[in-house]
Amino acid sequence: MPRSQRNDNFIDKTFTIVADILLQIIPTAPGEKEAFTYYRDGMSAQSEGEYAEALQNYYEAMRPEIDPYDRSYIPYNIGLIHTSNGEHAKALEYYFQALERNPSLPQALNNMAVICHYRGEQAIRQGDPETAEAWSNRAAEYWKQAITLAPGNYIEAQNRLNITGRFGE
16 A cells, blocks of 8 residues: 555645645646655655655656656655765765756755765864865865855854855855
8 A cells, every 4th residue: 555545644644635636636747646656655754764665665756757856856855864874975976966956956965065074073083184174175065055045044054164264265
């Protein structure tokens, strides 16, 4: 049984009903409807921590989805799962894919910056200041891009860049 048919809480059931109604009244291609159904089931599984099921649904959603903007959120969500699982290299790959499809996705840039910052902190703890500096510079570049796309959304990152002197570079 598809996940969309077994939602237990009121909000998920309501969302599913509204989404199904919209899919029926808004003219969309059959592939887009199929992609949305998989995407919706992936989001539901992801919100419940069922990452393997979510990934399976997202991969299925990639096949029929042709709109680059809509398609960008699929690899973005896959990146979120890999980030949650500590698979940072895979996460970065999927965030890059999301940005290839939608360059105006500041949350992907922010998540990439967070991963780079984390790796820089790891390098500091391992006594490798050169690698730490390289990761920190990459983080700063991603944060600057995210801030440019969404001014005011990443205040903490902007403050960090100001404190470290990287904002004006």
